Amino acid sequence: MIDLKLLRAEPDLVRDSQRSRGDDPAVVDQVLEADAQHRAALADFEAKRAEQKSLGKEVAKAQGDEKQALLARTKELAAAVKQAQATADAAAARAIELARSLGNIPEPGVPSGGEDDFTVLRHEGAPRDFAAEGVEVKDHLAIGEGLKAIDMERGAKVSGARFYFLTGIGARLELAILNAAMNLAFERGFSPTITPTLVRPETMAGTGFLGKHAEEIYYLERDDMYLVGTSEVALAGYHADEIIDLTEGPLRYAGWSACYRREAGSAGRDTRGIIRVHQFHKVEMFSYAHAEDASAEHERFLSIEEEMLKALELPYRVIDTAAGDLGSSAARKFDCEAWLPSQERWMEVTSTSNCTTYQARRLNIRERADKGTTAVATINGTIGTTRWLVALLENHQQADGSVYVPEILRPYLGGVEYLQPVA
RNA sequence: GGAGACGUGACUGAGCGGCCGAAAGUGCAUCCCUGCUAAGGAUGUGAUGGGGUAAACCCAUCCGUGGGUUCGAAUCCCACCGUCUCCGCCA
Known part of the structure; x- marks a missing residue:
């Protein structure tokens, strides 16, 4: 607010x-x-x-x-x-x-307009020239099925559309990405946290997700609880109604959780594979900072996200989201979009928002000031999700159906350099 | 699932329906004392909202949350949330 x-x-x-x-x-x-x-x-x-x-x-x-x-x-x-x-x-x-009902005030420099009015800040890494390499591009699902890593059919049988099983190397690969993300966040000063995924209405309302996005959220009527779409919800609620001490610097948390989304408004979009699903895993960075430090912390989040993308050797671009496409809580939002070779487009893999004091005011999270108390700022950002598998499989696919493994993930996968297709 | 106890400020912990925003202690801050430290002494120390100002200050609200009783509620009643103990159940 x-x-x-x-x-x-x-x-x-x-x-x-x-x-x-x-x-x-x-x-x-x-x-x-x-x-x-x-x-x-x-x-x-x-x-x-x-x-x-x-x-x-x-x-x-x-x-x-x-x-x-x-x-x-x-x-x-x-x-x-x-x-x-x-x-x-x-x-x-x-x-x-x-x-x-008033949205947060955008930071100076945020482009005005809607979803398509973003500014591209930069491109990092070049998409591969698959034609020149003689590789016939397959999409992530085809590659994943070749590796016996993704099973959509049984996901649908058990749970319905937009559900899936990650099997064998697929499960290991997801764990590898999330572990690498968790590890990087830890090294950058974030306290590892495994959060609740069912929250009470007060918590969900406090984070502002029950407004325009209420339709996106799973609700358990018998228990009057909500399934979170991101651990941001739990991490923002963590210090609700508290006066916290930021004299030693921002409080930084890296939340690991399952995320649940109804995808109510996206019928027909991204229906193939695991790009857009009802349940996935995510490692999320979350900071509580002095209001005047929020922008710097936001930049820090972006640089850590980019560090992760570079470590996974993925080509990507960074966009500065337009005002109309910010969530109501955000004053500025940077998305990193990885290249998606099968569709020859950019696909969002991270999103980091500076919510300034908007979210904390609603959640009543303050710090002591010279006189009285003031609202703190909150910043959130993605550092790894299940969706990264898509970018990884597609960008690192080889002509023979194998998939190159970036060095950062190898320790989690027994040291292998290439994932091999299963006959 | 059954039975019971409890929820007060940063913390511990008192609190007869009006004199309670709340004793006392701890902690913290400032000052005094003392070669330094330790010990000791003095003073101060909640939040929110409104009004007002250079400041001071004034008013209202807040004792887990929400209702109720009453002229008046931290104190009595009800519901909910949470914590703890015992029993049962499941691991």
């Missing part, structure tokens, strides 16, 4: 933000009005309540008829106080609801 004090002081800043996201700037005025109503109602309630309290003290001291007279007055007042409180509470709820 946005800082209401900022909104009051600089409404134009927020209006501009709304416009750049393609959202309605008029909401700003609705929030301001609701906020003013709330404050008026609050002042009214507080005045009545103060009177009630002082009268209450007289009641305690008074005797006999005097006491009866006071009691009669205070009884009337009690009803008025209750009424005023209900009015103030309702006004507060409305103001907060409206304020929460």
Whole structure:
């Protein structure tokens, strides 16, 4: 949620933000009005309540008829106080609801516009010229089936569409990628964490995923719990309602978890293979930082992601996502997209968002300041997922159906340099 | 699943329905004392919101969460969440 004090002081800043996201700037005025109503109602309630309290003290001291007279007055007042409180509470709820609908303010430099208006920051590594090498390009599923690494048919039999089994070398390869990711994050100062994947409604709501993306989330009605789509949810909730100490630097966590997504809006997209599935694994970096350190931490996340991509020897590009394609919590988002030879396009493999203080304000995560407390910033970013198998298999495929293994993964795979197809 | 106990500030831990935002202790901060350290002494030390200011300050709310009773609730009642103990069940 946005800082209401900022909104009051600089409404134009927020209006501009709304416009750049393609959202309605008029909401700003609705929030301001609701906020003013709330404050008026609050002042009214507080005045009545103060009177009630002082009268209450007289009641305690008074005797006999005097006491009866006071009691009669205070009884009337009690009803008025209750009424005023209900009015103030309702006004507060409305103001907060409206304020929460405002997205975070994009950082300077974020391109405005929608999904296709991103800026390409750079390309790293060159896609292979498969034709020149005499390799007939196969997609990841064909390669994976050749290695007996991926079994979609049985995934569908057991669980339905968009489910799969990773078998044999496929399972080992996923573990290798995730372990390498976990290891790199650890070396870069992130505390390894294995998180819950079922969370309570408060936690899911706190991270902001129940807004526009509610349809994407699995919900267990019998238990009133949600399945997380990323360990970001659990890691953001980890310090909810706490005052944390950042004097030694950011608190950094690397979360390993299964992730569940309904993919409600993506019928017909990426239906082949494991590019877009209902369940996968992910290693996620997550930091709590001083607000003024957030951008630097965000850059750090991006560089670690790139380090991982380079270690896996994958060609990729980095994009600066446009304002309209940011999640509501993010002020800036960098995606790394690996080359997908079978489709000759770029495919998102990492995404790192700087949520500044937006998410922490909603989750009530603060640090001590010179005077009082202030909201901290949160930053999240991907360092490895099941989807990386796709990029790995396709970019490193060989003419004979084998697949080259980057050095970083070999320790996890018994040292082999090439994965060999199974007859 | 059954039975019971408990949930108070950074922590431990008191708290008769009005004098309780809350004793005391620990910790922490500043100062004093002392060659240094240790010990000792003094003072201070919650959050949120609103109003106001250069500051001071004033008001309201918060004792797991949400309801209720009452003129008035940390204190009484109910529900929920969580923790612990015992029994049962499953590993």
